[in-house]
Each structure stands twice: as C-alpha cells, then as structure tokens.
Amino acid sequence: MQQSEVLERLQGVFDEIFLEKVVVTPELTANDVSEWDSLLHVSLILAVEQEFGIRFRVGEVEGTKNVGELADLIAKRTEKK
Amino acid sequence: MTLTYEGRFDRPNSMGDTKTVGNALHQAPSESTIQAHETRGLKDLLRDSDSSFVPLLKSKTKEARSFSEVLALNTLRKRASQTNLWPSSKSTLRLAIIGGCSLRPLADLIEHFTIVLGDVNLQLWTGDYDNYISEIMDEDSNLYAFKPELVFVLPSERRCRYTGRLADPLALQEAEANQAVTDILGLIAQIHDRSGASVVVGNFRLPPYFDPGAMRNSGLSSEYAFRKYVNYQIGLNLPAYAHICDIEFLANRLGTVRAFDERTWFESKQPFSTDLMVEVAREFALLAASLKRATKKVIVLDLDNTLWGGVIGDDGLEGIEIGTTSPRGEAYRDFQQTLLEISKRGVLLAVCSKNDHDKAIEPFLKHPEMVLRLSNIVNFKANWEPKSENIRQIALELNLGVDSFVFFDDNPAEIDIVKQFVPEVDAIWLGEDPSTYATTLKDCRHFEMRSVTKEDLERVQLYQQEAKRQELQSTATDMDAYLSSLEMTATISEFTPIDVPRITQLINKSNQFNLTTQRRTEVEVRALISSTDHASFTIRLSDRFGDHGLIAIVVTKIDGAELLIDTWLMSCRVLKRQVEEATLNEIVRVAKERGCERIVGTYKPTAKNGMVRDLYPRLGFAPGDLADETSTYILDVANYSPSKTKIQVAEPAGATI
Numbered sequence: 001m002q003q004s005e006v007l008e009r010l011q012g013v014f015d016e017i018f019l020e021k022v023v024v025t026p027e028l029t030a031n032d033v034s035e036w037d038s039l040l041h042v043s044l045i046l047a048v049e050q051e052f053g054i055r056f057r058v059g060e061v062e063g064t065k066n067v068g069e070l071a072d073l074i075a076k077r078t079e080k081k
Numbered sequence: 082m083t084l085t086y087e088g089r090f091d092r093p094n095s096m097g098d099t100k101t102v103g104n105a106l107h108q109a110p111s112e113s114t115i116q117a118h119e120t121r122g123l124k125d126l127l128r129d130s131d132s133s134f135v136p137l138l139k140s141k142t143k144e145a146r147s148f149s150e151v152l153a154l155n156t157l158r159k160r161a162s163q164t165n166l167w168p169s170s171k172s173t174l175r176l177a178i179i180g181g182c183s184l185r186p187l188a189d190l191i192e193h194f195t196i197v198l199g200d201v202n203l204q205l206w207t208g209d210y211d212n213y214i215s216e217i218m219d220e221d222s223n224l225y226a227f228k229p230e231l232v233f234v235l236p237s238e239r240r241c242r243y244t245g246r247l248a249d250p251l252a253l254q255e256a257e258a259n260q261a262v263t264d265i266l267g268l269i270a271q272i273h274d275r276s277g278a279s280v281v282v283g284n285f286r287l288p289p290y291f292d293p294g295a296m297r298n299s300g301l302s303s304e305y306a307f308r309k310y311v312n313y314q315i316g317l318n319l320p321a322y323a324h325i326c327d328i329e330f331l332a333n334r335l336g337t338v339r340a341f342d343e344r345t346w347f348e349s350k351q352p353f354s355t356d357l358m359v360e361v362a363r364e365f366a367l368l369a370a371s372l373k374r375a376t377k378k379v380i381v382l383d384l385d386n387t388l389w390g391g392v393i394g395d396d397g398l399e400g401i402e403i404g405t406t407s408p409r410g411e412a413y414r415d416f417q418q419t420l421l422e423i424s425k426r427g428v429l430l431a432v433c434s435k436n437d438h439d440k441a442i443e444p445f446l447k448h449p450e451m452v453l454r455l456s457n458i459v460n461f462k463a464n465w466e467p468k469s470e471n472i473r474q475i476a477l478e479l480n481l482g483v484d485s486f487v488f489f490d491d492n493p494a495e496i497d498i499v500k501q502f503v504p505e506v507d508a509i510w511l512g513e514d515p516s517t518y519a520t521t522l523k524d525c526r527h528f529e530m531r532s533v534t535k536e537d538l539e540r541v542q543l544y545q546q547e548a549k550r551q552e553l554q555s556t557a558t559d560m561d562a563y564l565s566s567l568e569m570t571a572t573i574s575e576f577t578p579i580d581v582p583r584i585t586q587l588i589n590k591s592n593q594f595n596l597t598t599q600r601r602t603e604v605e606v607r608a609l610i611s612s613t614d615h616a617s618f619t620i621r622l623s624d625r626f627g628d629h630g631l632i633a634i635v636v637t638k639i640d641g642a643e644l645l646i647d648t649w650l651m652s653c654r655v656l657k658r659q660v661e662e663a664t665l666n667e668i669v670r671v672a673k674e675r676g677c678e679r680i681v682g683t684y685k686p687t688a689k690n691g692m693v694r695d696l697y698p699r700l701g702f703a704p705g706d707l708a709d710e711t712s713t714y715i716l717d718v719a720n721y722s723p724s725k726t727k728i729q730v731a732e733p734a735g736a737t738i
Contacts, residue, residue: 038153042186043148043186058344
C-alpha cells in the first residue's frame, strides 16, 4: 500500500475520532491538535488497528515521529500479511 | 512532541485470537459503520444544541460495548457539559480511584458511566500509578485531603501470587494466600476508618494461560488458584461498608483470553484489555448508583408468547406450549421458574395482557405445568385497554411509583407504547426465542441482591439451629433421612386432555421402567379418558430442588373382580424415591373404589426393561402364571396395607375448581 492510500484511509478514521476537523498530512503530530491528548491517543490507535486489520507490536507506535511515519508503519504491517 | 503518550493503545476486538474464544457475550461489541453513523447523529444534535441529545446519549451509553465508542460518547458528553446542554444533577458523588496500575483511561470510562447511568455530578480524584498503599497508609495523603465518599481500590494483581515453589507444602501456600487476604482487608478497613468512605474493591482476574497445567487447581501455588482463593476469601470476610467489583466474574463472562492484553501492561501499565475495561467501568458505575438508589420492585408480564407459547384465546388450554412436553414449553417453564425465584427476593409480579380475563386466568388455575399460580401474581390486568394505561393503574393500586416497574413483553409494539407513554418504566423486549427469556431476565440488572438484611441474618441462625438438630437425629448416609430431606410431593391425577401429549410421549418413549411396553397413539390415549372400563392416572413429583414434572403413568382395566395393570411406567430419574410404593398405594385405592378384589400385574420382558423384572414380587405380589414371554403376579386387595413413604400426596391444581 502506498503512503498516500494509507493517509486517505487515516483521514476517515480521524474524522470519526476528532470532533473538530483535522487534516491528515505526513508532517502532522499530536502536538498540532489540542484535542489529541493521551486518552484520545489510545482510542485513535485502537481505531487505526481496527480500520487496517492489524495489531502493532509492543513499543512500535512510540517510535513514530509523525503521522507520515505511522502511515509507513501501517503500510509495512499490511504488506507482511 | 511526537506520538509518544503515557496512555497507550489496546487490542482491537476484531483481531484473530478473539475468534478462537467464541462469542463470549451475546451483546458482543461490533465496530460497525452504523454505530459510527449514530455517533455522528449525536454530533449533529450537539452542534444544534438539540435537547434530544441527552436521552440518545444515555441509551447509546447503555448499549455501548466497545472501548472506542464509550470514549467517543464520553468526549461528546464533555462537550455538552461545556455548552450546558448536559443537565446538572441534584446529587454529587466524590469518588477516588486508586490502584496498582495506570488508572487512565479506565477512570475516564468510569466517569462517563457513573455520570450517565448513575445520574450524578462527579468529583473525581485519581491516585498515582501503583501508589495506593502509601496513599492509604499516610493519613496526610491527597486521598484523604480529597474527602472521598466512595473509594474504588484496584489492588495490584501482579503481586497477588504465591512467591514460593510450585510444589511447596500446602500449609505454606495457604499462609501466604491468607496473608494476601488480610493485607487487602486491612487496607479497606484503613480507608474506611480514616475517611468514613464506602469502599469498592476490585478483585482479581484468573489467568488465561495453560501453565502450570495439572498443578493449576491442585493447591494454591498457581496464580490461578491463588487468586481464586483470595477473591473468595475477600468475599467471605468483607465488612458491610465495602463492596466487591467482581472483576473475576466480568473477565470470565467475557472470556479470559479476551480480558487480558499484556501489550498494554508493558506499554502503559493498563490493568485490562479494552473490552474488559468497558465492562469494569460499567459494573462499577452500576454498583455506585445502586448504593444511592433503590432497586426495582415490580415485574409486569405479558402472557401470550411471554409466559407460555401460543395464544390462550385461540389455542385454548390444551394448545398452549408450557411444560416439559416440548422444547419451547420447557423454555417458557424455565422463564416462569426464574420469575418465581426472583419474586422470592421480594419482587412483586403483576400481569398486563390483552386478553379476556376469564380466559387469561385459566392456565394459572388449571394447567398442571404452570409454575406461576394466581397466588404469585399481586395484580392481574387482562383486558383490551392500552398497556401503558394498565401499568399506571397497577402502580396506583399497589401504591408504588411506576419508576420501580419493569415490563416484559414479546411484542416490540407493546414495548414501544410503554416506552413512549410511561418512560419511567424500563420496558424490556424479550425477543423471538423463548430460550433466551430467562437469561434476559437474569441479565437485566434490576433485581440483584445488594446486601444481606437483618431478617436474612436471623434466618441464617435459624438454619444453623435446624442443621444442628438434624445432625443429632440422623447421619447423612441414612436413606430414610435423605428421602425426608427431599420434601417430595406427588400430585396424582386422572388422565386429562391437557396431559394427553405428554402421556403419549412417555408411553411411546419409556423403555426401562416399563412393565408391559404397551405403546398407544394420541387418539388411543384420549379414548382412555372417557372409557368406563379403564382407570388411569398420572403422577407428578416435585421436591425442594424443583419440579420433575409428569413422571409416572398407570393404565388399568377393570374386569369384574379383577383390576388388570395394563401399563405401568415411570421416568428413571425418580427411581428409588418410593414413587413405586406410592403408585401401588394409588392402584390399590382405585381397585377398592372400583370394587375389585384382586390386582393382576403383568411383566413382559424386553431387551431394555430388566430393571423391573422383580418389581411385583418386591412389592408383595404373589406369582401367577410365570412364563418367558409374559408373567403375571397377583395381589389380594384385602391383605394389602399401604406402604409408608416420604412422599406427600397432593391434589392436582385443577381439582379445586
């Protein structure tokens, strides 16, 4: 899966989770969104796992710096299947 | 700032391993697009400040099973509080949550459920990760400064284990397990002594992994047995101001494989999988609400297709499905049995049915398989008025608020009407499969016993005295004492039209305790009812553990001075209960009534009925013609004195009409 395709599907997930509109870009970080606190993060990652039918390994998401890297991780995981 | 957060993610329930667990919950969560869509509906209502936001969010919260849905609802509710769309409640609860794990986002779920289901304003204080022991022990801690009314404590699960070797002596294992119990009870007592707060303690999940195999339940050294024992002992020794949030049960109900997620422990010290987190939060909220609020008092019941299968007005007494003759009949009977048990806790039963009154009461009066009788129903409304009106009328007559009522019906339209016109009543749709009715009732959360009353305690003393008395009178191995203790009651009845299907079923099915294996069709059985040459009866047996239903059948033919036993059969599950003796007593009584001097019993051997080969001689019959194919035995009526049995003989339900 291309990063652009993952980002497109991530936009759908973000629209479900955040009350305010958040535009998904590779450079986006949690810091850019006031709603994106620790609690919402748990919910967001869970929704991402469900959307893509994957399960991140322990510590994996912690290593990503922004949404672009998260998308790359998702792409890697979905290819492995 | 990166994507790094303290509160971390959790396992989705759509992953492969949950499939192997099976469908643990019938309301299993589903992340469907419908849910998402309805959450979006809530977003629109919120944006428009529409007041129907509040009831919709409440009902969504009641049904919500998935972690992300509850979180989404929580966010929406918070937004509604900011814009004052969410109403402020009259009562406020000061709640502290402490424990041996990370308490967020569990506390956020608890906050949401407690506010929405408990209808309170919440002041929430959460302790630090695994700091609960010092928070409790230090009287100057922030826990006590907060002045909580209620404290939810989740003791460390990882430390609740045996630290020695698997094969250590049992006494060592017990000592450590008892110490764990004492420690937890001690912490609970300190919380209460220092703050006056009520305490809810979360007990422990049982591990889902196979290790250590056969040693798991052979002592207390496995984590499984150790925690099971600790949970049990905490329950037995809990003081009155404390309550258990039964996490062991919740995890078992969900399936322990699904209740555990080690990743979330390693990443952010979350105590449970997300699925279990939702269940624990909801359970805690209901517990907290029940401490402040009365439980429901009245169950209002529909009749047709709710208490029995079919429509009494169309199908008649013989046509409705109730009792052990059919699987559906058994399901309705089980629902009635569950209702009866709940009514013994002090819950009142009422009927509200669209029926003619005389028709509607008939099964309660005359049907032998009904568990509920008119004496169990405090208020009986069978008429053609709207059910909402009838329920208001019942409340008026019982002098109880309708908000203490729960209504059960199989018809979704009636549920809708009651929901609309008497919204205070919880109207519960039973669905289309009667086998789920009893479970629906047991899962409705309205009639649970919260605590033991003074009367209950007195009753315990009474039982203990009685037990001592019985101990002195007899030993447990004494058969007579055992039979007495069963408190058996037999109901003997002539054949009735209602019983024809069950009689026919038994006549054609029974092989073992069956003297002649004489089969008959339903038409032939029906003919016996009106035959003047025959005298036939059925026996039902119940004991203190429940009702066995129709278990014995006798058909006799009167031939001048002789009464011939044409059919004598019995269900094997009541063997050795003296039903045989009670049956013969009745046969002799019938013989006397019909002026017969002798009773002739016949035994026709088959491949399966060897167990009754010696029944007649054992009961005092003299041998008549003995042959390989058919043997007869004779009893002189005049010489027979009735056997004494431990079975009390009662009149059939319809006999008093």
